[in-house]
Every structure is written in structure tokens, then in C-alpha cells.
Amino acid sequence: MSATIRDIKNQTGLSLATISKYLNGGNVLPENRVKIEAAIRELHYEVNELARGLVTSRTKTVGVVVYAVESLFNGTLIKYIGKALRKLGYGLLICDSDNDEELEERNIRYLLNKKVDGIIAVPVSSDGAFLKPAREADVPVVLIDRPLKDSSCDCVRIDNRQAALRAVRVLIANGHRDIAVISSEREYTAYERYHGFLEAMDEAGLSVPEEYICLGGHSFEGGNLGMKRLLELSRKPSAVFMTNYEVTLGAVMALNDSGLSCPEDISFLGFDDLIMSHIIKPRITRVVQPMSSLGEKAVELLLNHIENGEELMTTEIVLGTGFMEGDSIRALE
Amino acid sequence: MSATIRDIKNQTGLSLATISKYLNGGNVLPENRVKIEAAIRELHYEVNELARGLVTSRTKTVGVVVYAVESLFNGTLIKYIGKALRKLGYGLLICDSDNDEELEERNIRYLLNKKVDGIIAVPVSSDGAFLKPAREADVPVVLIDRPLKDSSCDCVRIDNRQAALRAVRVLIANGHRDIAVISSEREYTAYERYHGFLEAMDEAGLSVPEEYICLGGHSFEGGNLGMKRLLELSRKPSAVFMTNYEVTLGAVMALNDSGLSCPEDISFLGFDDLIMSHIIKPRITRVVQPMSSLGEKAVELLLNHIENGEELMTTEIVLGTGFMEGDSIRALE
DNA sequence: AACGAAGCGCAAAACGTTTCGCTCTGTTAT
DNA sequence: ATAACAGAGCGAAACGTTTTGCGCTTCGTT
Numbered sequence: 001m002s003a004t005i006r007d008i009k010n011q012t013g014l015s016l017a018t019i020s021k022y023l024n025g026g027n028v029l030p031e032n033r034v035k036i037e038a039a040i041r042e043l044h045y046e047v048n049e050l051a052r053g054l055v056t057s058r059t060k061t062v063g064v065v066v067y068a069v070e071s072l073f074n075g076t077l078i079k080y081i082g083k084a085l086r087k088l089g090y091g092l093l094i095c096d097s098d099n100d101e102e103l104e105e106r107n108i109r110y111l112l113n114k115k116v117d118g119i120i121a122v123p124v125s126s127d128g129a130f131l132k133p134a135r136e137a138d139v140p141v142v143l144i145d146r147p148l149k150d151s152s153c154d155c156v157r158i159d160n161r162q163a164a165l166r167a168v169r170v171l172i173a174n175g176h177r178d179i180a181v182i183s184s185e186r187e188y189t190a191y192e193r194y195h196g197f198l199e200a201m202d203e204a205g206l207s208v209p210e211e212y213i214c215l216g217g218h219s220f221e222g223g224n225l226g227m228k229r230l231l232e233l234s235r236k237p238s239a240v241f242m243t244n245y246e247v248t249l250g251a252v253m254a255l256n257d258s259g260l261s262c263p264e265d266i267s268f269l270g271f272d273d274l275i276m277s278h279i280i281k282p283r284i285t286r287v288v289q290p291m292s293s294l295g296e297k298a299v300e301l302l303l304n305h306i307e308n309g310e311e312l313m314t315t316e317i318v319l320g321t322g323f324m325e326g327d328s329i330r331a332l333e
Numbered sequence: 334m335s336a337t338i339r340d341i342k343n344q345t346g347l348s349l350a351t352i353s354k355y356l357n358g359g360n361v362l363p364e365n366r367v368k369i370e371a372a373i374r375e376l377h378y379e380v381n382e383l384a385r386g387l388v389t390s391r392t393k394t395v396g397v398v399v400y401a402v403e404s405l406f407n408g409t410l411i412k413y414i415g416k417a418l419r420k421l422g423y424g425l426l427i428c429d430s431d432n433d434e435e436l437e438e439r440n441i442r443y444l445l446n447k448k449v450d451g452i453i454a455v456p457v458s459s460d461g462a463f464l465k466p467a468r469e470a471d472v473p474v475v476l477i478d479r480p481l482k483d484s485s486c487d488c489v490r491i492d493n494r495q496a497a498l499r500a501v502r503v504l505i506a507n508g509h510r511d512i513a514v515i516s517s518e519r520e521y522t523a524y525e526r527y528h529g530f531l532e533a534m535d536e537a538g539l540s541v542p543e544e545y546i547c548l549g550g551h552s553f554e555g556g557n558l559g560m561k562r563l564l565e566l567s568r569k570p571s572a573v574f575m576t577n578y579e580v581t582l583g584a585v586m587a588l589n590d591s592g593l594s595c596p597e598d599i600s601f602l603g604f605d606d607l608i609m610s611h612i613i614k615p616r617i618t619r620v621v622q623p624m625s626s627l628g629e630k631a632v633e634l635l636l637n638h639i640e641n642g643e644e645l646m647t648t649e650i651v652l653g654t655g656f657m658e659g660d661s662i663r664a665l666e
Numbered sequence: 667a668a669c670g671a672a673g674c675g676c677a678a679a680a681c682g683t684t685t686c687g688c689t690c691t692g693t694t695a696t
Numbered sequence: 697a698t699a700a701c702a703g704a705g706c707g708a709a710a711c712g713t714t715t716t717g718c719g720c721t722t723c724g725t726t
Contacts, residue, residue: 002470004682015706020684029704050392050448051682053383055711061426061447070412075403082402082429091447093394094427096415114394114424115383137335256614337712348676353714362674384712388681 003043011039023047053115061091062302063111065104065121069096073245073272073291074122077144080295081120088303090117097124105130112137118302120144126188128152140305142298146188147316154305156297156317158289160189163321164196164243164271165203167287170323171239171269172204175332180212180237182226182247190218193243193271212237223250231258231266238267238332245272248284263330273324283326290319336376344372356380386448394424395635396444398437398454402429406578406605406624407455410477413628414453421636423450430457438463445470451635453477459521461485473638475631479521480649487638489630489650491622493522496654497529497576497604498536500620503656504572504602505537508665513545513570515559515580523551526576526604545570556583564591564599571600571665578605581617596663606657616659623652 008019012035022028022036039045053059064081066074082092093116095107104124111119112133119134119141128148134141140154147155171179181197184190194215201208211233214226223242230237231254242248248270255262262268262282273288297317341352345368355361355369372378386392397414399407415425426449428440437457444452445466451473456463461481467474473487480488504512514530517523527548534541544566547559556575560583563570575581581603588595595601595615606621630650 006682016683017685017707018705021704024684027704032705046446048387048448048682049446050383050386050390051711052684053711054381054387054682054713055684057383057711059383068412069415070405070408072403072405072408075405075408078427079401079403079429082427083431086428086443091426091428091443093424094411094415095419095424096412098412098416110419110424113379113382115381253614339712349713350677350715351675354674357714360673365675381712384681385714386681387683387712388714390681 002048003045004048005045007043008036008039008045011043012036057115058117058306059115060089061093061114061116062306063093063095063107063114063116063119065095065097065107065111065119065123067097067099067104067122067124069094071246073145076291077122077295080292081299084296084299088299090303099124101125101130105133109133112139117306118142120298120302122146140302142302142305144294144298151316152314154301154314154316156294156301156319158294158321159318160192161196161199163287164193164241165200167269167271167323168197168200168241169204170285171241171267171329172200172206174239174267174329176239176267176329177206178212178235178237178239179206179208180214180230180240181208181243182214182216182223182230182240182251183243184218184222184247185215187218190215190243197241197243218244218247220246220250223247223252224254225250227251227254228258231255231260236266239269239329240266241269243271245270248272248286252284263328267330268328270328273322282328284328285326286324288322288324290321293319335381336378337381338378340376341369341372341378344376345369390448391450391639392448393422394426394447394449395639396426396428396440396447396449396452398428398430398440398444398452398456400430400432400437400455400457402427404579406478409624410455410628413625414632417629417632421632423636432457434458434463438466442466445472450639451475453631453635455479473635475635475638477627477631484649485647487634487647487649489627489634489652491627491654492651493525494529494532496620497526497574498533500602500604500656501530501533501574502537503618504574504600504662505533505539507572507600507662509572509600509662510539511545511568511570511572512539512541513547513563513573514541514576515547515549515556515563515573515584516576517551517555517580518548520551523548523576530574530576551577551580553579553583556580557587558583560584560587561591564588564593569599572602572662573599574602576604578603581605581619585617596661600663601661603661606655615661617661618659619657621655621657623654626652 005016005019009016014032018028019036049060062085064078068074085092093111093114097104097107101124108130118139121141122144123146126146126149131141131153143153143155145157147157181194183194214229216222216226223246230240242251260266268284270284270286273286338349338352342349347365351361352369395418397411401407418425426444426447430437430440434457441463452467453475455477456479459479459482464474464486476486476488478490480490514527516527547562549555549559556579563573575584593599601617603617603619606619
């Protein structure tokens with residue numbers, strides 16, 4: 001069908017080795033370079049990556065495993081990862097784990113079978129077992145957003161606890177004392193942000209009544225139900241901290257249903273700055289993650305392993321977060 | 334590193350051909366089958382897809398090109414496409430065209446170079462030029478959502494015009510006469526839905542004043558600005574039809590900013606049933622697309638081409654739409 | 667008992683690259 | 697002038713599969 005390196009050989013009279021050398025950036029005599037380039041243009045030659053991969057055992061493809069591909073957080077991440085990867089000539093093979101640990105492990109195996117050069121994951125599991133096949137095959141892995149329990153894998157993330165701590169301080173500085181939190185204990189990010197909240201409260205000498213703590217899951221439902229519960233309390237909090245995008249949305253919806261309004265009746269502090277945050281009224285004051293950097297740094301880290309084979313030790317990159325002021329926090333007295 | 338078919342050969346004493354035949358589902362003597370299976374288990378053998386691909390020129394990988402990977406519509410589609418594909422042993426290589434026709438064409442070329450067996454696209458372009466390289470390489474393509482101008486490529490989509498027509502009829506049946514539309518003329522889907530709207534109005538003998546027609550783009554901004562303009566009119570419409578998800582969101586936000594409310598002051602008819610629709614209050618009455626079927630049918634169609642080489646003629650699958658009642662339409666008697 | 671067909675196995679040739687070890691040419695340092 | 701050496705090219709062997717054509721058995725039929 002399409003031209004092969006052998007056709008170039010026939011056309012130029014050079015050997016396969018020389019042409020291959022040219023293709024891979026080696027030095028060839030200027031006259032030969034000209035010949036080869038002419039032949040390539042003429043025959044529309046393109047390297048067959050499959051054949052190349054077979055001998056180099058490198059496919060210029062990385063696998064990306066996410067817990068849910070339709071989540072905006074992951075979609076945004078995938079966009080940046082893809083962009084960075086393509087710039088370097090790599091493609092990305094996507095796998096959706098559907099929040100299922102078993103599927104996640106199968107995905108890893110699948111990608112290894114496809115001979116990806118590396119894997120980037122936003123994992124479901126926090127326990128490294130699912131990465132065992134990758135380690136055995138010596139394929140580098142970089143995690144985003146969620147490190148392993150034992151930190152035994154490279155990871156790019158934010159300092160969730162610190163980000164939450166600082167944000168909650170703002171709430172306190174605005175005079176709020178009765179602050180509730182809607183989060184979860186299961187997911188790593190949720191747990192950290194929740195504990196950042198507790199730390200801020202503790203630091204300010206404020207106590208958090210049991211009923212102000214809603215750990216119903218880092219999901220739309222979690223946020224929705226949590227908020228409903230809070231609004232039914234006889235002594236309502238003056239402010240609520242919601243620890244991710246979905247929870248924030250769910251909570252906003254619950255508020256809308258209740259007839260109360262923000263920030264008049266209750267103040268909101270949210271997390272993540274994805275599309276929705278702009279359209280909701282009032283604009284939620286929130287912690288924002290550096291989405292593009294998360295993706296780019298992960299790619300950078302992974303390619304260091306792939307191309308330079310850096311095996312030194314596992315590195316963890318912690319990026320700074322931003323804070324976006326909205327109109328959802330009312331200053332008390 | 335890992336075991337090859339040659340190791341199986343040594344272990345079993347059979348020839349490569351026999352083992353290969355077994356691997357590909359051919360008939361082998363029961364005793365040999367047992368030997369091979371034992372060896373495979375023992376050596377943890379797995380087919381090297383690269384080598385297989387080199388000789389069969391099939392990679393069991395399909396390329397997916399979308400105009401924007403972070404869009405919820407595409408993310409949802411990718412989830413279903415991926416699921417269907419994996420069931421059949423195929424993987425998916427994702428490319429984001431970033432709404433850029435030139436990048437879209439480069440993406441196609443890239444995928445061909447990666448030797449994908451087929452391509453599924455939610456295209457930016459409506460002109461088939463970008464598919465030329467795929468046609469030349471004889472790689473099947475299936476489009477989703479947006480057919481080509483000349484219908485020269487397989488496509489899975491809904492009947493946009495019909496869906497809009499029916500939906501707008503509901504508005505009219507509720508007593509609305511002064512109906513505005515926020516849409517676009519550039520994108521195929523927008524254009525069709527807009528014309529479905531016009532058809533419904535025409536059918537009912539209603540005229541649409543110029544200023545009720547906002548064609549500012551199928552985007553969040555388009556919806557937002559369109560709605561703002563409508564709300565500034567001295568004679569406001571009693572209802573507005575918004576022709577996709579982003580437009581709907583933008584319009585809802587504009588309404589929120591205005592102090593008016595839905596459905597008391599104005600009625601809404603939206604399009605697409607993605608997460609957001611649930612959290613917005615009031616719940617928008619809307620047209621819903623069969624997201625999972627769109628993805629699954631596209632995969633089915635593509636695999637027909639890949640595995641059976643069906644070349645008959647281009648087929649177009651048109652799926653039915655649903656209608657989700659919300660509380661955003663006020664009945665004017 | 668002979669014969670053709672069917673079933674199964676084998677060796678070898680592909681697929682399109684990269685890489686290894688070698689030769690050749692020409693240049694620099696002694 | 698010569699030894700040493702760097703630069704560039706070459707042929708051949710690899711990478712791990714599938715596929716093709718052919719030969720051997722075995723079985724059922726006449």
C-alpha cells in the first residue's frame with residue numbers, strides 16, 4: 001500500500017541502515033540527505049510506527065486511565081494531557097474505570113498489552129496493588145490528583161489540606177463561626193480537604209457540632225443530600241464549605257430548591273473552577289486548581305521516565321492553588 | 334522480557350504455525366490444545382499486538398476525534414464508545430481538535446499514521462475534505478451528530494429538525510405565541526434545530542419578529558448574550574427555545590442575572606439532558622438525545638466496516654429523541 | 667483394497683523497521 | 697610518512713507475529 005523504507009532504498013540507492021539513521025536524526029552526507037528527502041516527498045513515505053515499535057518496543061503512546069471520563073475534571077485534564085503529549089509526538093489511549101477498582105486493574109493490564117510507553121492515571125484505588133502489573137513490566141506510571149497511600153508512585157497534585165485551610169480562614173475572617181462542611185472520607189482529596197477544614201476551625205478555637213459535618217460522598221448526591229440536611233436544622237450554619245465541584249453543584253441545587261438564598265441566608269465556599277461555577281448565581285467563592293499545570297507536569301514527569309529512564313526515586317509534585325472571589329460569602333457584622 | 338510464541342513452541346514441541354492457529358481460534362488436536370494452554374498459563378504468555386499488527390495491518394484500535402474533549406456531550410459519548418469498543422477488544426486513541434479544522438485534519442493524518450482500524454468523529458468541519466487521507470488509506474470513518482454536507486460518510490445522529498419541531502409544538506400548545514430562539518447558523522445541528530423551530534411556527538401560522546431570532550453561536554456566550562438581548566426588549570417574548578446544552582446554560586445564567594424568573598416571567602425550552610439540567614432550577618423542559626445509542630450505533634457501524642469490509646454505500650442512522658418535562662414552561666391559556 | 671477428501675501440522679517467507687559490527691575513506695597528530 | 701581515529705555507509709540479523717503451500721495421517725466410501 002504505502003511506501004516503505006525499502007522503496008526509499010531503491011529510489012536512492014542507499015542502504016536501509018543509512019535511511020533509518022536519517023529518519024532518526026543521525027548524520028548523513030548532505031548529498032544523501034537531499035536524495036532521501038526528495039524520495040520521501042515523492043513517495044509520500046511515512047514511518048510505520050508499528051514496525052518501529054516492534055523493534056524498539058516503544059510505541060509513542062501513553063495510556064490514560066481515569067475514574068470517569070465524562071467528569072469535567074477529567075475531561076479538562078485529558079485536554080491538557082493530550083495537548084502536551086501531541087507536542088512531543090505521543091498519542092493517548094484512554095480508559096475509563098467507571099469508578100470500579102477491578103476495572104481499573106483490567107485497564108492497566110490492557111494498556112500494558114497494548115505496549116504503551118507509560119501510564120497516567122487519576123485512580124480510583126488508593127492502594128498500589130493495581131499498579132503491580134505495570135511495575136513488573138517496567139512501565140512508568142504517574143498519578144494525578146491522588147497519591148497512593150504509601151506514596152510509592154510519582155504523583156502530581158495540589159496541597160489539598162493547605163488549600164482548604166487557607167480558604168476556610170477566609171470564611172472565618174469574614175466573621176463566620178458556625179461553619180458546616182460537606183465532603184467525604186472515602187476519597188483521598190475529600191479526606192484531605194475535610195481535615196484542612198478541621199484544622200482551620202481548630203486553629204481559630206471554633207468547634208464544629210456533629211450535625212454540621214456531612215460526609216455523604218464526593219458526588220452530586222452527597223452535596224445535595226448534605227445541604228438538604230443542613231437546611232433542615234433548627235440552628236443552621238452561617239456558612240458551608242463544599243470540597244469539590246460535584247458537591248458544590250449538588251449543594252447549590254439543594255439551596256435553590258429550598259427558597260433560601262445565598263449569600264443572604266447562608267454563605268458558600270466551594271472547590272474547583274469548572275464551567276458551572278461561572279453560570280451559577282451567585283458566583284461561588286472557591287478554591288481553584290491549576291488544571292493545565294496538573295496535566296502538563298504529569299506529562300513532563302512521565303516523559304522523563306520514558307526517555308531518560310530516570311529511576312532515582314518517586315517524586316511528588318505539589319502545585320499551588322488559587323482562590324477565586326465570588327459573591328457567595330457574606331461578611332458578618 | 335515477556336514470553337513469546339517461540340517459548341510456547343519450545344515448551345510444547347509444536348510449530349509456530351500451530352500455536353498461531355490456536356491463538357486465532359483455529360482447530361488443533363485436543364491433546365495439543367491442552368499442551369498449548371498449559372504452556373500459556375505457565376509462561377504468562379500474551380500476544381504481542383504490535384507484531385500481530387505488523388503482519389495483519391490491523392491494530393484493534395480506533396481513533397476518536399472530537400471537536401472538544403472537555404465538552405460534556407463528547408465526554409459522555411466517549412464513555413459509551415469506549416465501553417462498546419472494549420467489549421469487542423478494541424481500544425480508543427483520542428484526539429482533540431479544539432474546534433480547529435486544520436488541527437482536525439492533522440488529527441486524522443496522525444491517526445492514520447498510527448494505523449488505527451477505523452475512525453469515529455464528532456467533526457468540526459462539515460465539508461468532507463478533511464477525510465480525504467482516510468479515504469485514500471481505505472480506513473472507514475463514522476461520524477456522530479453531524480453529517481457531511483454531501484452525506485458522503487456514514488453518520489449516526491438524531492433528526493434535529495423533527496425533534497425541534499415537536500418540542501416547539503409543545504410550547505405552542507401551551508398557549509405561547511411570542512416565541513424567541515437562541516441558536517446559530519454555523520453549526521449543522523444548530524441550523525437544523527433552528528429551522529425546525531421556524532417550521533413549527535410557520536405551521537401554526539405564527540410569525541417570528543426579527544428581534545426574537547438570536548443566532549450568536551452555539552456556545553455559552555451565544556446563549557448568554559442572546560438572552561440578555563431578549564430581556565432588554567420592550568416587548569419580550571413569552572418563551573424562548575434554546576438549541577443546545579451550552580446555549581441553554583448561558584441563557585439560564587442571563588436570566589438569573591436579570592432578576593426575572595422562569596417560568597413566571599418567561600418560559601424556557603432547552604436541548605440536551607446533561608448533568609447541569611438537573612441542578613438548574615426550575616428544571617428545564619428539554620429535548621434529550623439518546624447518548625448511549627449514539628455511541629453504540631457508531632461503534633456497531635464502524636465495526637461492520639472493519640470486520641466485514643462492508644463497502645455497499647454510506648448509511649445514515651437516525652435515532653429518535655426523547656422529551657423531558659420540567660417546570661420551565663408556563664401554560665398560558 | 668484403493669482412493670479422494672478432510673484435518674492437522676510444519677517450515678519458511680513475509681510485515682517494515684532498527685541496530686550491530688564491519689569496512690572504507692579521509693583527516694589529524696606524531 | 698604513518699599510526700590512530702572519526703565519520704559515514706553497508707549487509708545482515710533481529711523484533712514477534714501470521715500466512716501460505718505442501719505433506720502426512722486418518723477416515724469413510726466405493
